[in-house]
Amino acid sequence: MASSALQAFLDKLQQLESAFEAAVEEVEDPEELESIRVTYLSRRGSLVQCLSQLKDLPDEDRPEAGKTANRIKQRLQDRFARIQEELQQKRDRARRQDFDPTLPGRSPRTGTLHPVTLVSDEICSIFRSLGYEVVLGPEVETDFYNFEALNIPQDHPARDMQDTLYLSDSIVLRTHTSPLQIRTMQEQSPPLAAVAPGKVYRRDADLTHSPMFNQIEGFLVDRRVSMADLRGTLAHFLRRIFSRDIQVRFRPSFFPFTEPSAEVDISCVICSGKGFSQDGSPCRVCKQTGFVEILGCGMIDPEVFKAVDYDPEEYSGFAFGLGVERVAMLKHGIDDLRLFFDNDLPFLDQFRFYPAT
Amino acid sequence: MYLSLNWLLEFTPYSGSVDELSHALTMLGLEVEEELEAFQSLRDFRVGRVLACRRHPNADNLTLCQVDLGGEQPADIVCGAPNVAAGLSVPVAPPGTELPSGTRVKKTKIRGQPSEGMILSEKELGLGEDESGIMILEDQASPGTPLREALGLADRIFDIGITPNRGDCLSILGIAREVAACYGLPLTMPRTELQEIPPVCTERVDVSVDDGGLCPLYQAKVAEGVSIGTSPAWLRYRLLAMGQRPINSVVDVTNYVMLETGQPLHAFDLDRLAGPAIRVARPQSEREFTTLDGHTRQLSPDDLLIWDAERPIALAGIMGGLDTEVGPGSSRLLLESAVFDPTTIRKTARRLGLSSESSYRFERGVDQIGSGLALYRAAHLIRRLTGAEVLQGVARSAPAPWQPRRIAFRPERARGLLALEATDEFCRATLQGLGCGVEPGENGDWTVTTPSHRHDLFREVDLIEEVARVYGFENTPEELPRVAKSLHGEGKIPEKADDAFQKTVRHWAKGMGLQEVMNYSFVSSADLDALNLPRDSRLELANPLTSEQDTLRPVLAPGLLLSLRLNVDRNSEDLHLFEVARAFQLDRSLETTSRETTLLGIALHGSRNPRNWPWSGETADFLDLKGIVQNLLSTLHLGPEDWVEQTEHPYLDPCAAIRIGQEHLGYAGELSAEAARGYDARHHVWLAELDLDRLQTLARSVDATYAPWSRYPPVFRDMTLVAGPDLAFEKIRRQIEAARSPLLNDFMLLDIYQPRKGDNRNITLRMVYRHPEKTLLAEEVDSEHGELGSHLLRTLPVRFP
Numbered sequence A: 001m002a003s004s005a006l007q008a009f010l011d012k013l014q015q016l017e018s019a020f021e022a023a024v025e026e027v028e029d030p031e032e033l034e035s036i037r038v039t040y041l042s043r044r045g046s047l048v049q050c051l052s053q054l055k056d057l058p059d060e061d062r063p064e065a066g067k068t069a070n071r072i073k074q075r076l077q078d079r080f081a082r083i084q085e086e087l088q089q090k091r092d093r094a095r096r097q098d099f100d101p102t103l104p105g106r107s108p109r110t111g112t113l114h115p116v117t118l119v120s121d122e123i124c125s126i127f128r129s130l131g132y133e134v135v136l137g138p139e140v141e142t143d144f145y146n147f148e149a150l151n152i153p154q155d156h157p158a159r160d161m162q163d164t165l166y167l168s169d170s171i172v173l174r175t176h177t178s179p180l181q182i183r184t185m186q187e188q189s190p191p192l193a194a195v196a197p198g199k200v201y202r203r204d205a206d207l208t209h210s211p212m213f214n215q216i217e218g219f220l221v222d223r224r225v226s227m228a229d230l231r232g233t234l235a236h237f238l239r240r241i242f243s244r245d246i247q248v249r250f251r252p253s254f255f256p257f258t259e260p261s262a263e264v265d266i267s268c269v270i271c272s273g274k275g276f277s278q279d280g281s282p283c284r285v286c287k288q289t290g291f292v293e294i295l296g297c298g299m300i301d302p303e304v305f306k307a308v309d310y311d312p313e314e315y316s317g318f319a320f321g322l323g324v325e326r327v328a329m330l331k332h333g334i335d336d337l338r339l340f341f342d343n344d345l346p347f348l349d350q351f352r353f354y355p356a357t
Numbered sequence B: 001m002y003l004s005l006n007w008l009l010e011f012t013p014y015s016g017s018v019d020e021l022s023h024a025l026t027m028l029g030l031e032v033e034e035e036l037e038a039f040q041s042l043r044d045f046r047v048g049r050v051l052a053c054r055r056h057p058n059a060d061n062l063t064l065c066q067v068d069l070g071g072e073q074p075a076d077i078v079c080g081a082p083n084v085a086a087g088l089s090v091p092v093a094p095p096g097t098e099l100p101s102g103t104r105v106k107k108t109k110i111r112g113q114p115s116e117g118m119i120l121s122e123k124e125l126g127l128g129e130d131e132s133g134i135m136i137l138e139d140q141a142s143p144g145t146p147l148r149e150a151l152g153l154a155d156r157i158f159d160i161g162i163t164p165n166r167g168d169c170l171s172i173l174g175i176a177r178e179v180a181a182c183y184g185l186p187l188t189m190p191r192t193e194l195q196e197i198p199p200v201c202t203e204r205v206d207v208s209v210d211d212g213g214l215c216p217l218y219q220a221k222v223a224e225g226v227s228i229g230t231s232p233a234w235l236r237y238r239l240l241a242m243g244q245r246p247i248n249s250v251v252d253v254t255n256y257v258m259l260e261t262g263q264p265l266h267a268f269d270l271d272r273l274a275g276p277a278i279r280v281a282r283p284q285s286e287r288e289f290t291t292l293d294g295h296t297r298q299l300s301p302d303d304l305l306i307w308d309a310e311r312p313i314a315l316a317g318i319m320g321g322l323d324t325e326v327g328p329g330s331s332r333l334l335l336e337s338a339v340f341d342p343t344t345i346r347k348t349a350r351r352l353g354l355s356s357e358s359s360y361r362f363e364r365g366v367d368q369i370g371s372g373l374a375l376y377r378a379a380h381l382i383r384r385l386t387g388a389e390v391l392q393g394v395a396r397s398a399p400a401p402w403q404p405r406r407i408a409f410r411p412e413r414a415r416g417l418l419a420l421e422a423t424d425e426f427c428r429a430t431l432q433g434l435g436c437g438v439e440p441g442e443n444g445d446w447t448v449t450t451p452s453h454r455h456d457l458f459r460e461v462d463l464i465e466e467v468a469r470v471y472g473f474e475n476t477p478e479e480l481p482r483v484a485k486s487l488h489g490e491g492k493i494p495e496k497a498d499d500a501f502q503k504t505v506r507h508w509a510k511g512m513g514l515q516e517v518m519n520y521s522f523v524s525s526a527d528l529d530a531l532n533l534p535r536d537s538r539l540e541l542a543n544p545l546t547s548e549q550d551t552l553r554p555v556l557a558p559g560l561l562l563s564l565r566l567n568v569d570r571n572s573e574d575l576h577l578f579e580v581a582r583a584f585q586l587d588r589s590l591e592t593t594s595r596e597t598t599l600l601g602i603a604l605h606g607s608r609n610p611r612n613w614p615w616s617g618e619t620a621d622f623l624d625l626k627g628i629v630q631n632l633l634s635t636l637h638l639g640p641e642d643w644v645e646q647t648e649h650p651y652l653d654p655c656a657a658i659r660i661g662q663e664h665l666g667y668a669g670e671l672s673a674e675a676a677r678g679y680d681a682r683h684h685v686w687l688a689e690l691d692l693d694r695l696q697t698l699a700r701s702v703d704a705t706y707a708p709w710s711r712y713p714p715v716f717r718d719m720t721l722v723a724g725p726d727l728a729f730e731k732i733r734r735q736i737e738a739a740r741s742p743l744l745n746d747f748m749l750l751d752i753y754q755p756r757k758g759d760n761r762n763i764t765l766r767m768v769y770r771h772p773e774k775t776l777l778a779e780e781v782d783s784e785h786g787e788l789g790s791h792l793l794r795t796l797p798v799r800f801p
C-alpha cells in the first residue's frame, strides 16, 4: 500500500500527464507547441517542478516514485517529439500544397539596349576580334576633316552625294564617319586598323532617309594591302553578321576618298535572294533584284594619304562604311526607319536580348 | 540618267539579252537602278481600222463608227472628232483601259448609242499637242496590233545612276562606248555629214572669249532660212521616251544631240543678236538678267555670261536669255557648242537654285573633241528637219584647247593593288579599248595618254581602276589580311569616353532595368527655351531642315523628355529610360567650335517596379534615381561622392549636384513642375545627367586593392536620434566618421520615422563594432557606443528619444 504522500505525488504526475495530453491534442501551430514545451517540459516547466518534489518523499517511496516519474517523463518527451514531427509533416504538406511554380516571379524590371547599339556592338566586336581598334570622334566637324582631306573639294559635284547640315561656312555636322580615317591616321603611324562607329547627319528626311543615322567606318593601312584583302575582310564580316551562306557582290562605284571604289551588295536576306516573298509577291526590300546594297568601300585614295603625310608608294589601305540602321533593318526585319528614333516603348521592349557576340 | 536600248543599238551592235546588259552595266559601275518599259501608259491600246461611219442620230457632231480591232465582231465606238472617216487606221483605247490622264475607258452609251471604247487624239495619248482630231496612223498595221508596236515605241529604258566622276557617261554615246569596250564591239559614230554653203560662219558673227580658264572652247555655226515647226514623230517619240518634252524642231534637235552626245547646245535667234558678236565674259558688277523661263535673276561678278555686242544673252552653260530665244518666227540661228569651267557653272547654278540638264553636264565636265562632233551633228539634223542652209566652217575661239594627259602606268603595280591576274596584254587592250593611248616603256613603266572625254583619269590609280572595272570586280579573290599594329598610343587614356567604357555603362544600365533610347542630336530652340537653357552657348544649324531640329542639344534632357512625352501620349507611362550620347555647347576656342561631352542621361516616370503581382505599385522617387546613380559609381569603384542641393538649376527643382572631391559629375533631381506640364508628365519626372568623359577619367585612375578584414564576430548596437526635419543625414554621417571610434567598423541607417511632413525625425542607426584581432566584450562595446552617442549629442542638434 503506497503512502499517501506517494499517492499524492503519483496523482499529480497523472494530472500533469492528462493536462499535457489535453494540451497537445488541440495544438495547431509551432508557437502553441513551443508554449506547451515551455509550460511542461522546460527547465522551469511543471514537469521539472513536479519532479523536484521527489526529494520530499519518504525514502522508501522514492524508488517507485522515481521509476514512475521517469516513465512518465519519457512518455511526455516521446509524445512531444511525435507531435512535433506530425506538426512538421502537416506544415510541409500544406507548404507543398501552396507551392505554385507557375506564378509570376518577382522579376526585376528588364532593361533593353537600343537596336542600333546591339547591331553596332556586334559589328565592332567582329572587327575587334580581327584586331581592329574602335575609335570615336567629334560629331561636329570642320570642312577639312569632313571633305577637303577626303578629296572632296569645295564646289565639286561629289558634294552633291551628301546633303550637308552646316553650323557655319566651314563647320558641319559630319556627313559620314570617314573623318575618323583622317584623325586616326594623323594620330598614329601605319600599320593601323580601326573601326569608327557613330552618328552622322544629312539634310534629308523622308521614308527612307533620316537626318541622323549611325555609320561605321572601317579602315586598314599597311604595306601591300590589296583589293583581295578588302574583299576577303568584308565577305568574312558579312557572313558573320548575316549568315554563312550569304552571297556577296562587288561592283565598281565612286567615292572621292577611295580608288578603286566599290559598292557591296548581299543577296537579299528578306527573300533569300529570290526577288519574291513566300506568297509570290515582289520583294519590297530588294525590289525584285535579289540583292541589297549594304556598304561602300574601296582602296584608300592616294590624295587621302597625301593629306596625312603617308607615302602612297609605300603604303596602301582600304576603307569601308556602312549604315547601322540598314543592317539592323535587314537583320531584325524592321521596315520603317523612323522607328529607331521614336523610342516607342513597345518597339524598345522587343530588344531585351544581349548582342550575340 | 535614262538609257534607251533602241538608241544604244544605233551605236554598237550589242546582241545579248537585256538582263545580261543590265548586269554588265552595273558591274562596270553604271548601276542600273530601275528597268522601265517605254510608253508603259500606252500598253493596252490597239490599232483599229474604221470600217464604217454614220452620223449619230441624236447629235450632229458625233459619229457612230464600226471599228475593227482584230476581233470577230467590229466594235461600235462613238467618236466626236471631225476627221474620223472610214478606211482610217486609228489608235483605240478598249473598255477597261486607262488614259495617260487617268480617265478610265468604259463600255457606255453616248446619247443613247452604245460605245465600246475610245478613238484617241495625239494629245490624249500624250504623244503630242494636237487635239484637233483623232490621230491617224500612217502605217497600215493590222487591226488589233498593240499601238506601241505599230508606232515603233516599244523600247526598254534603263535608269542608270551615274556617279559624279563619270560625266562622259551622261549620254547614249558615252554608255555605248563603255558597252563596246566591255564586249570588244565596234562603235559607230552618229551621222554628221553636211552640205554647207558660203559664206563662212565667221562672216556672220565674231566669237571671243575673255578667259580660257572659264571657257576653253567656244564654237558656233550659223544656219539660215530655218523654218521652225513641230519635229517629226521619231524625234518627238525618242525625246518622250527619254522623259523630255518636245518643243519645236530646233530646240528638240539641241536636246536630242545633248542626250546623244552629252554636249549641251544652245540655239540663239541670230537676228536678235547685236553685232552680231559673241563674247564670253563675267559681268563687271551685279546686274539682272531674264532667263528664257521668264524669271529675272540677280547675277554676281562670279557668274559667266554669253554677251552679244551690247548685253548678256545667256547664263553660260545653264540657261539662255528670254530676249534671244529661238521661236516659231526665227529664220537665222546661231548654234552654240561650248565647254565651260565646271566649278564656275556649279557655283552659279547652286547660288541661283537653277539646275538644268545643261548645267548638270557642264559641272561634270564636257568633252572638247566631242563638242565639235555635237555641233556638226546638230547642224546636220537642223538642215534635215528644217530645210535650213548651214554656213561653212565654224566661228570659234579656243583659248585653252584640250591636251591629252600623260600618265605613268605600271602593270605590275596594278596587279599588286588589285590582286588580279591582269596580264600586260589585258591592261593594254583595256586602256586602248577605253580610248587611251598606250606606249610601253622601260622597266614596265608605261606612258598612257587619256582621251578627251575622260575627265576622271589623272593618276596611275585611276587607270588601275579602269583595268579592274573591265576585268570585273567580281573576279577579285578573297583574302583575310593579318592585321598588323604599330606601338603607337599604348596605354593612352582618351579624353572622351571610349567605346569600351560606353559599352560598360550601357550594359550596366540594362542590368539596372533601364531602357535605352536614341534621340536626335538636334531639337528646337523652343525646347531649350522651355527648359530655361541659356541662349548664348547654343550651337545652331545654319540650314536646318525644320525649326523642330534647328539647335544641337547642350544636355540630354530635351531628347529624353521628347521620348517621355511620346510614350505618355501613347499610354506607356512607366518609363525608366537612359541615353548615352554627346551633348554640344558653343566653344569658339575649339577648331570645331563645339565642345562635345559624352553624357549619360536617366529619366524615371511612373511605377518604380513592374506593375504585376507580387510587386507593389509605388511611384519612383528621388531615392530610386539616387540609388541608380550610386550603383553606377560603385560599379565603377568610385566614391564616396557628395550630393549637394542646388537651387539655381534651369529645369530641375529640387536638384542635387553630384561631386567627387572637386570633380563635378552631373545633376540629379526632379523636372520642374512648369516644364513637366509641357511634356504631358503624369507623375514626377526624375532626371539625372552624368558626364561620362569625366567618369571614365576618374574610373581609370582607381587602384582596386584588396583589403584584409577582421575574422572576429561583429557586435551590433542600435541608436535612435531625434532630429529636426532640416538636419541633413550627411551631417550625421560626417559626425559619426569624425568621432573616429577605433572599434566602429561600419554603420547603417535602419529606419527613419517621421509622423508627418515637417515633424522631427526619429533616425535609427545600427552601429557595427568589431576588433581586428579579438572578440569584443559586451562591456567594451557598451562603453564605445556610449561615447559615440555623447559625441553625436555634443556635435549635432539631436537628442535621444
Ligand SMILES: [Zn+2]
Residues within 6 Å of the ligand: A268, A269, A270, A271, A272, A273, A274, A275, A276, A283, A284, A285, A286, A287, A288, A290, A291
Ligand atoms: Zn528581296
